[in-house]
Amino acid sequence: MQQYSGKNKEEFVHGVFSTIAHRYDLLNTTLSFNRDKYWRRFAVAQGGLQPGGSALDVCCGTGMLSIELAKKLGDNGRVVGLDFCENMLAKAVENVAKTPYKNRIEFVQGNAMELPFADNTFDCATIGLALRNVPDIEGCIAEMRRVVKPGGKVISLELAKPSAPVFKQLYYLYFERLVPLLGKMGVGQDGPYQWLPDSLKQFPHQSVIRDIFSRTGLKNAFYHELTGGIVAVHVGTK
Incomplete structure (x- = not known):
């Protein structure tokens, strides 16, 4: 398993997501057994957002x-969506155009490590599902905290490390063996979906996140484990 960090990781991740953008949503839904929709709804519900508010x-x-x-x-x-990958943003614009929310969402190309706000x-x-991909986790969370108003929330939805015996072994078998194979079938090439299990191995446990x-200054930091602990939603208040 190759290790990536800093600029090297940025370039590698950009290449991965440029390759899989056209199939990303379908494969997310398939590989998560359609649980990704619930995870997103749950994460957003932790934000305490009110109609007329703003979110990044x-x-x-x-x-x-x-x-x-x-x-x-409402x-x-x-809503402002920021990403550094042109292909992913192009797909985002296409997705939003099919919804009633296209006039409420603006997409910006930019770097999570230097938020232009x-x-x-x-x-x-x-x-x-992206904190694993940034070159500096703490730096990214600190930037998110910076642009949030006092009393506002910083929320991460990310893959996690389940601990339940048997389920844990079955999950890692699926994630390390079947996910790259299914990903290869979906995008037509080796490599991109091998990053998923590799990046999870390198990613800290949810308690460390x-x-x-807390270290970045977010108060009352906590997390929820969902779907047997295969994902975690972290929440902190500025």
Whole structure:
């Protein structure tokens, strides 16, 4: 398993997601057994968002979490989705165009490590299934905290490490053996979906991510484990 960090990781991840953008949503739903929709709804529900508020979706990918945020914020709400991958943003624009929320969501190309927004801009900042992919987890969370208003929430929805015996072994067997194979069938080439199990191995346990939230100055940091602990939703308050 190759290790990636810093600029090297950014370039590698950009290449992965540029390759899989056209099949990303279908494969997410398939590989999660259609649980990804529930995970996004649950994550957004932790934000305490009110109609007319604002939210930033960091590493927004194909915009599915951005759409969920827009549903919560209502007609006068504002969502900004940010991603550094052109192909993923193009797919996000296409996805949002099919919804009633296209006038409430703006997409911006940018880097999660240097968010192009002023301090205290948004009521909430989310990152969905992408914290594993940033070159500096603590730096990314700190940037999200910076752009959130006092009292606002920073939320991460991410793959986690289940602990239940038997289920844990079955999950890792599926994730390490079948996911790359199914991903290869979906995108037509080796490689891109091998990043999923590899990146999870390198990613800290959910309790460590909670501690990172606290270190950046977020208060009352906690997490929920969903679907047997295969994903975790972390929440912290500025």
